[in-house]
Amino acid sequence: MGNDLEKSEPMTAVNPIPTETMRWMYRQMVLIRETEEAIARLYHEQQMRCPTHLCGGQEAVAVGLCAGLRADDYVFGTYRSHGIYLAKGGDLKQMMAELYGKVTGCARGKGGSMQLVSPEAGLLCASALVGGTIPEAVGAALAIKLRREERVSAAFFGDAATEEGVWHEAMNFASLRKLPVIFMCENNFFAVYTHISHRQAEDNIYKRAASYGMPGVRVDGNKALEVYEAVREAVERARSGGGPSLIEARTYRWREHCGPNCDEELSYRNPDEAKAWMTRCPIQQLDQFLTQQQLMGDSQRAAVRREVLSEIEAAVTFAKSSPFPDASELMQGVYAP
Amino acid sequence: MGNDLEKSEPMTAVNPIPTETMRWMYRQMVLIRETEEAIARLYHEQQMRCPTHLCGGQEAVAVGLCAGLRADDYVFGTYRSHGIYLAKGGDLKQMMAELYGKVTGCARGKGGSMQLVSPEAGLLCASALVGGTIPEAVGAALAIKLRREERVSAAFFGDAATEEGVWHEAMNFASLRKLPVIFMCENNFFAVYTHISHRQAEDNIYKRAASYGMPGVRVDGNKALEVYEAVREAVERARSGGGPSLIEARTYRWREHCGPNCDEELSYRNPDEAKAWMTRCPIQQLDQFLTQQQLMGDSQRAAVRREVLSEIEAAVTFAKSSPFPDASELMQGVYAP
Amino acid sequence: MNRNITYYQALNEAIRQMMETDSRVFLFGEGVPDPKAIFGSTAGLQERFGPERVFDMPLSEAGMTGVAVGAALAGMRPVMTHQRIDFTLLAMDQIVNHAAKRCYTSGGRQAVPLTIRSIIGRGWGQGSQHSQSLHAMYAHVPGLKVVMPVTPYDAKGLLIASVEDNNPVMFIEHRWLYGVTGHVPEEIYRVPLGQANIFREGSDLTIVAVSYMTLEAFRAAETLAKFGINAEVVDVRTLRPLDETTILESVRKTGRLMVADTGWGTVGFSAEIVARVAEKLHGQLKSAPIRIGLPDCPTPTTPALADLYYPRAVHIAAAARAMLGLAAEELPETPTPVQLDVPDKSFTGPF
Amino acid sequence: MNRNITYYQALNEAIRQMMETDSRVFLFGEGVPDPKAIFGSTAGLQERFGPERVFDMPLSEAGMTGVAVGAALAGMRPVMTHQRIDFTLLAMDQIVNHAAKRCYTSGGRQAVPLTIRSIIGRGWGQGSQHSQSLHAMYAHVPGLKVVMPVTPYDAKGLLIASVEDNNPVMFIEHRWLYGVTGHVPEEIYRVPLGQANIFREGSDLTIVAVSYMTLEAFRAAETLAKFGINAEVVDVRTLRPLDETTILESVRKTGRLMVADTGWGTVGFSAEIVARVAEKLHGQLKSAPIRIGLPDCPTPTTPALADLYYPRAVHIAAAARAMLGLAAEELPETPTPVQLDVPDKSFTGPF
């Protein structure tokens, strides 16, 4: 599918990407991938008792986005937000504990995998309702503008979310008020089992930005650096008062829509297409690039793996050993004091 | 504003408009104009006790649309539907009686001006909710396609309705399924007192059709023939399986948003702009054209006026002399048998 | 000093004072800056605070409610207006699935300090899509607060309390109340959410009333007084959280319950009041409770039927007499001569 | 011949037979043609009737409900599915402002023969946005019908009656019922809308139950029988129009009322039942009525709290004992050992 991409080469000589940023992206992608893999392994123990949507294969989008954001910027996610939660700097222990329904979870066990939240990391809302957080991201951008802050706000959503009316309403208002928001569409071509061609008249998400007088670009969502560059441009525009941008990042989900398994046997996706995407693994691609550029060697690669795995192991242990919320918490927190 | 129109000349030599059609358009516009004027005069008697949105000045859009439709085609309107109701062939007596809340009304006095309906004329729904009938028109088009009929369905809506999410959702689905529907946007630049520039990022409604792979054109909504030609093209496309079209017809409301009065004193609209539009009266323009082409003379013009005025007088008499619904009707018709 | 102002002026003053004292408060909605200014309740505010903090919005109820929720999550305190509560149905996903859930589902770490103003009403052929009274739907949802002020005093005090509250509040006004006058202090004050108000003391029966129906109930009570019947009128004011204590106390005292609601009875707010009393005061009612509300059908536009659709003081009074076992009697219809689909100028307070 | 099939098979058969007998019927919704086929209820239908009459839809709940309303106005009989009732909140404007109003507001000249299937449920950490039971909101609205079948027999008979009905019907299924089995005739038959069902006869108290709670109530009744308490379980089946007669008759007989609802109690459906009984059977209850429903808070995801959130047979049985003035007693929890957030395989009928 490379051919239907706007640009295929990630690097511009003009404005090189800092090595640290690239190393960070690599590390975050490995962290996300290994976390999802660990969840996939452990889910069968049936101790994580909530619907769980893994993002394996799509890591470059969340990481490319967050690489371009500051710690105090806002992001809004979906039910598939493990990646964005971790990329934005959410605490892994708290995330794991949330999946295990423990009181030490990021939502004290009340939100589960679909509603991860990390106010301190800037993830203000992840919603189980498709499209639900898109206008909310615009609202956060409005808050930023009203307070004359330098922050930006990012809406992270899937291809099907653009079919919801609120997407259209949010795009229009964001552009009307020139708000500092980035619409990051993670186009993995599917809504559960339904291909985009059965849901959308045209496969042209990024082009629809024109309806709102907004710049829109399409990038290879499996190339972290390409995503990052588009984000960097959009963020500069937003911070300098230039208003919102739409980025369509095309990528692919490796596992089933919801749950820990793979589901080729359901054959709603073309196996060759799937294979093609998997050979274009976002992590391997960045790995190769860093290796070629001699920015990463075997020892570093191994170190990253070691660190990440022990972090995950620690998080799982923390989650499993944490207590469940006390019965008294059932009726607590319905209203804010 | 002529300059920001796609095409300004109504006539094409290729496919001339039948004289009968043009005469019919003239007559219908006069009928609608005089009906609205009569309502404006009579409203102060406070016998029409429901919110009433007049369409004076915008007649060419409804008439240009319906001139291109067949009697068995469907239309869906808004709370401002006197024009579309009459243009599509709705019964004037029943409309007047409805405004007077009489049992002889098109909705037995239960719908009022905002919810006119005429199943026999093909007006299936007019809604007091902005945008509400747009997807419904698409649904009727789906019914047409499922039944393999030759009809088309038309959604008639204002500029602000395109801000509603359902417009986006309806546009996408109509194009996805190549449904025989015409999206007729009556852009009078205002939502109540609010100019389009305060509501929409771009003044480009017709261009947004591209997002859905749908043809979109902008026409001078004060030129009935120009509207008609765009409709004729769209209808041909729809009937021949070519799918939906979007038409943006730019026009201007002469009176207040809701009610019988003019409201220059509120000065939310530029008086020069208003004057410019009024001098471009849709009826006068067609009148001039027909006169130039010697398709209409003074006697015919006078005859039309005479007929129309007596029709209206008869309708008002009918409405005023009709009985109110009986008390027993209050709880009737909540459910269909 | 006893200053009487109107309901809409009280709302206007509350918003102005909140915006003056808290830079996080902003106001938006269809028609907010327009010449009609939401029945005058937003008049002058854009001039005063500028188009950044006070603005109109696109016709995007769902999206704009989401914008408000997002701004609230980011630390602002938005006040949003809908010209009719019917329009809030387009925003139900944001209100019920999002705003109402955020605090609980974040383990209490987040708050959505959001006030959503909307308007219910009656009269002038508004019809089935423009005159619904849908507060019951919101009163059903934990995580939301639902407020319906009747007097100018409460309008200001409850609006200030709502804007200062850290939760999503459905603040529901009634078209026929904007012209009502009453005493309103100039300074900032609060009427706490969750407290009902004994609008009129009485001993023979309790009429629990919602929004505008409080005035019809009050008028009915005055009529009943002429027959020596002393009705207590309880203005619910806040439907959620509900002030069960005040209501139960009153019913315990009078032994009789009538509920006068602006909405439909079936699975409505009035059902909750009757159910609470049945559960908590079993065997203490001297007669069967009565619900006065809209008949179980949509709103007809024709005045001929609308006049029969909306319950008024006469119906409340008649029902009260029946409840007390008194013979049916022709009760004086007020106002007379009757034009029932417009507010009664002779009955605008001060309350 | 006594054929036992599952709830989802019964639904599937109903749709298939309706589509075979009436070319105006078509079926669409998210996931309708996908491998999971809405818990199997739409399996094979696209293969059988083709992609024109059976299709998936874009993520556009509001717009697609409008499409269904428009198709119905144009003479079709759409069957729409929503995978969760939470999603119908995006379509409230079309359902409440449009579908519910068309017949009345056209003076009875139009009909909207539309069936909207949606799903409620419990368990497996669905959480606050994916497990609400919002039927009360729809039961409040005149012009809508609301159906909640429990048995496979009713699932088929009520779905056929709904599709044949000329009004918008909210047809609400429960996730935990799809695997339940029961006797279902092969031929087309109807279970009339508006008729409750005495699910279990009894004399000591009446348990009016909604959807899945009918099974928990039934199980509770079996437990209570061991204590010599004979509970009558009334399955409401249709919430609107409501079969008041059957309910009142049962309560008149038993003199005791409990309502077991899948939703919230406050301003919920259970309030309506209690209110009706209070109005129509004043003084005839031997003890205060009891409502069993969800606590007044959103759904927590963690099983530790969800297990406390959803009422079960033990709670119903305990409440019944209390109502009858019997000493509290440790009641056997079924199923045991307990995994409360998944359906109990040992309790799938036949019903």
Ligand SMILES: Cc1ncc(C[n+]2csc(CCOP(=O)(O)OP(=O)(O)O)c2C)c(N)n1
């Ligand atoms: C409003 C709403 N409608 C339907 C659903 C059911 N649903 C959950 S995820 C999903 C697919 C969404 O696809 P996409 O937006 O592309 O995101 P992806 O899952 O591919 O990451 C659907 C239909 C929902 N959660 N919310």
Ligand SMILES: Cc1ncc(C[n+]2csc(CCOP(=O)(O)OP(=O)(O)O)c2C)c(N)n1
């Ligand atoms: C969903 C909804 N939101 C708001 C309103 C209030 N309202 C009635 S008409 C109107 C203006 C609509 O403008 P437009 O669509 O351009 O149509 P026009 O009145 O200009 O013909 C508004 C905001 C409504 N009726 N429905």
Ligand SMILES: [Mg+2]
């Ligand atoms: Mg997707």
Ligand SMILES: [Mg+2]
């Ligand atoms: Mg307009």
